Amino acid sequence: MVQTQAQAGPLVRGETRDGVRILTLENPPVNALGSKVCAELVRELERAETDTAIAAIVFAGANGLFSGGADVNEFHSPAPAGSKNIRDVIASVEKSDKTFVAAIDGIALGGGLELALGCDYRVGGPNARTGLPEILLGLIPGAGGTQRLPRLLASRNPMNNGLAGVQMALDMMLKGETKNAKQAKGMGILDELVAGEVVARAVELAKARAGTKARISSLSFIVLPSLTALAHGMVPPEERGGYAAHKLIDAVEAAAEMEFKYGLAHERRIFEELVRSAPAQAAIHLFFAERELGKIPGLSSDVKAKEIKKAAVVGAGTMGTGIAMVFANADIPVSVIDVNPEQIERGRKNIASTYEGQVKKGRLTPEKAQARTECVAFVGDYAAIADADLVVEAVFESMQVKKEVFAALDKALGPEAMLASNTSTLDIDEMASVTKRPDRVLGLHFFAPANIMQLLEIVRGKSTSDEALATATALAKRLKKKGAVSGNAFGFIGNRMLFDYIREANFLLEEGATPKQIDAALKEFGFPMGPFAMSDLSGIDVFYKIGLEAPRVPYRTSEIAARLYEQGRYGQKTGKGFFLYENGKREPLEDPSVNALIASESKRLGIKRRKVENDEIVQRCLFALVNQGAQLLGEGIALRPGDEDIVWVYGFGFPWYRGGPMWWADTIGPKKIYEQILAWQKQFGAHWQPAPLLKELAERDATFAPRPKVEVSN
Numbered sequence: 098m099v100q101t102q103a104q105a106g107p108l109v110r111g112e113t114r115d116g117v118r119i120l121t122l123e124n125p126p127v128n129a130l131g132s133k134v135c136a137e138l139v140r141e142l143e144r145a146e147t148d149t150a151i152a153a154i155v156f157a158g159a160n161g162l163f164s165g166g167a168d169v170n171e172f173h174s175p176a177p178a179g180s181k182n183i184r185d186v187i188a189s190v191e192k193s194d195k196t197f198v199a200a201i202d203g204i205a206l207g208g209g210l211e212l213a214l215g216c217d218y219r220v221g222g223p224n225a226r227t228g229l230p231e232i233l234l235g236l237i238p239g240a241g242g243t244q245r246l247p248r249l250l251a252s253r254n255p256m257n258n259g260l261a262g263v264q265m266a267l268d269m270m271l272k273g274e275t276k277n278a279k280q281a282k283g284m285g286i287l288d289e290l291v292a293g294e295v296v297a298r299a300v301e302l303a304k305a306r307a308g309t310k311a312r313i314s315s316l317s318f319i320v321l322p323s324l325t326a327l328a329h330g331m332v333p334p335e336e337r338g339g340y341a342a343h344k345l346i347d348a349v350e351a352a353a354e355m356e357f358k359y360g361l362a363h364e365r366r367i368f369e370e371l372v373r374s375a376p377a378q379a380a381i382h383l384f385f386a387e388r389e390l391g392k393i394p395g396l397s398s399d400v401k402a403k404e405i406k407k408a409a410v411v412g413a414g415t416m417g418t419g420i421a422m423v424f425a426n427a428d429i430p431v432s433v434i435d436v437n438p439e440q441i442e443r444g445r446k447n448i449a450s451t452y453e454g455q456v457k458k459g460r461l462t463p464e465k466a467q468a469r470t471e472c473v474a475f476v477g478d479y480a481a482i483a484d485a486d487l488v489v490e491a492v493f494e495s496m497q498v499k500k501e502v503f504a505a506l507d508k509a510l511g512p513e514a515m516l517a518s519n520t521s522t523l524d525i526d527e528m529a530s531v532t533k534r535p536d537r538v539l540g541l542h543f544f545a546p547a548n549i550m551q552l553l554e555i556v557r558g559k560s561t562s563d564e565a566l567a568t569a570t571a572l573a574k575r576l577k578k579k580g581a582v583s584g585n586a587f588g589f590i591g592n593r594m595l596f597d598y599i600r601e602a603n604f605l606l607e608e609g610a611t612p613k614q615i616d617a618a619l620k621e622f623g624f625p626m627g628p629f630a631m632s633d634l635s636g637i638d639v640f641y642k643i644g645l646e647a648p649r650v651p652y653r654t655s656e657i658a659a660r661l662y663e664q665g666r667y668g669q670k671t672g673k674g675f676f677l678y679e680n681g682k683r684e685p686l687e688d689p690s691v692n693a694l695i696a697s698e699s700k701r702l703g704i705k706r707r708k709v710e711n712d713e714i715v716q717r718c719l720f721a722l723v724n725q726g727a728q729l730l731g732e733g734i735a736l737r738p739g740d741e742d743i744v745w746v747y748g749f750g751f752p753w754y755r756g757g758p759m760w761w762a763d764t765i766g767p768k769k770i771y772e773q774i775l776a777w778q779k780q781f782g783a784h785w786q787p788a789p790l791l792k793e794l795a796e797r798d799a800t801f802a803p804r805p806k807v808e809v810s811n
């Protein structure tokens with residue numbers, strides 16, 4: 098075997114084996130195909146082109162993965178003239194007469210898979226994971242993915258004129274789904290799935306096929322209008338975050354109708370347009386905000402997270418049961434205790450039926466479901482959880498009960514164990530005060546249903562140690578949650594902002610709007626449900642009790658929810674709240690008696706009801722949200738506006754394509770919001786008090802986002 102090392106750039110390793118040139122991407126952590134990597138690849142390909150001793154080329158990736166795709170950082174700024182990108186690399190492949198093989202270990206995502214699709218053959222290892230997830234950033238694949246994937250899958254799945262393959266390609270790109278090695282082989286994305294050394298097999302294949310070409314670009318396929326119409330019907334409308342999805346379907350249509358090179362140009366035009374679009378900018382902002390979450394200013398990098406090997410949960414209610422599943426899903430053994438044996442039984446059943454349901458839907462193998470069910474142990478007392486590294490308390494929302502639990506846990510658990518509360522609002526420091534380990538006490542605020550919702554607020558008490566905080570942020574990642582750090586303020590970030598949003602929604606009721614109108618206006622804005630359907634879902638009783646413990650505010654609050662509470666209208670759980678729920682259904686129906694109750698409240702307060710416009714509803718509720726967001730930033734409760742955006746997108750369903758409340762505020766302009774709040778202060782009173790940070794930004798005409806915004810088109 099001939100083996101030579103030849104120079105390549107620092108980001109691409111070159112090696113020649115038996116006339117096969119192996120180009121290995123070495124750009125940790127994910128071998129991103131940024132402009133420097135692409136420039137090195139293009140240079141390498143130019144060199145190989147003139148070298149007659151090289152008959153074939155294998156692309157591979159170092160560090161156990163192929164490539165995570167384009168460098169998202171480069172989406173922010175226009176590429177300098179002459180710089181290279183993935184399209185240039187694939188164009189060099191396309192025009193070469195040599196044979197190309199992609200050796201896919203680990204991930205080949207986005208541009209990574211597009212490069213592999215530019216090759217003649219794809220060989221994958223058992224860990225291969227392929228996908229074109231650009232849609233999750235409000236984009237479409239921009240380096241030929243929309244043109245090559247349907248061609249490839251139509252040819253590999255020829256029944257019914259290849260339409261099944263086209264549908265697979267559309268589905269995969271529209272959902273941004275990643276396929277594992279077996280799935281990718283079954284669909285035809287991978288030509289071979291090998292158990293052994295992937296690069297070695299790719300080299301063998303390259304040698305065997307040297308001199309032949311099997312470019313996907315030479316294939317053709319058809320689509321039927323009924324197929325694309327179906328696809329258009331399955332994605333959200335353009336104005337509700339579906340813009341890129343509709344464009345993606347157009348690009349696939351172009352791939353079927355146009356000659357390859359024109360289809361490619363069409364895809365590129367769409368990509369260039371999308372990358373500047375407001376939804377993509379919002380999604381890219383969220384992508385970076387998520388990466389910032391774990392970065393805590395002032396936390397030394399010497400601080401090491403502790404490994405959580407065993408967890409425990411106190412309280413087997415709605416939250417406790419869900420939290421136990423979160424640990425089980427991450428393969429962390431967890432013990433659950435509750436004072437009420439009926440709740441234990443309910444919890445046990447709930448967990449079993451959740452996993453059974455996932456098996457039925459094909460999301461989990463029966464073996465995995467059994468392993469996860471067995472990961473959760475229901476135990477009798479504190480002695481049985483004494484060896485846990487972390488306990489999450491999820492008992493009733495009462496400081497009295499929580500303090501008793503914390504005192505008991507402090508006595509029962511080893512001195513190193515961390516104690517966390519899932520409280521929605523209560524003071525973490527007060528709970529810590531009854532323990533001898535306040536440095537190892539913090540809040541871990543999961544959202545309901547805990548095993549589904551991706552958000553986790555990590556609440557830092559005044560004594561919480563850096564180690565405990567680092568452990569919590571590392572744990573959040575392991576639990577596949579987005580862990581946003583919050584200071585210890587009533588309601589933390591999410592609920593604190595929520596209270597002001599709901600306050601304003603209630604004032605709007607008194608002034609003339611109805612729950613139905615307000616919910617519809619905010620759904621139109623993009624929330625999955627309005628504030629009143631949400632109150633009914635969470636429980637009006639829950640909000641009422643939170644209100645009793647909330648710090649007093651120096652202004653009047655609406656009493657409408659209290660009237661409903663007094664009537665036993667707790668929301669969905671009692672079949673009526675702000676809305677009616679018939680026969681256990683979840684659909685909120687307007688209740689004339691609630692509208693009458695609201696009208697009588699207006700009368701009692703001497704408010705003359707008026708027609709409230711939907712625009713006013715959206716502005717009043719959202720400016721209240723933004724103002725509280727600014728307040729929390731000013732107080733240091735929230736670290737970054739991006740953290741608040743993550744909390745609201747992943748915890749409260751704020752539409753992702755608007756980037757979260759603070760990103761959205763920047764598109765309106767803090768100055769405009771500040772001036773409007775001052776006007777409302779005159780009109781409605783002192784509860785409209787602009788946050789100091791909002792005022793400061795308005796005076797400088799600045800934005801919340803630290804980064805200058807890219808020019809955005811709609």
Ligand code: NAD
Binds near residue numbers: 416492502
């Ligand atoms: P829940 O009423 O469904 O469950 C509470 C459980 O705690 C019950 O099973 C009860 O028997 C048990 N319990 C009470 N005292 C106990 C004690 N001393 N020792 C052991 N077990 C005890 O309540 P939930 O909705 O699961 O809420 C639990 C906590 O999570 C609360 O602090 C709540 O504010 C918070 N939270 C709730 C939600 C939500 O949407 N439900 C969301 C986030 C956070």
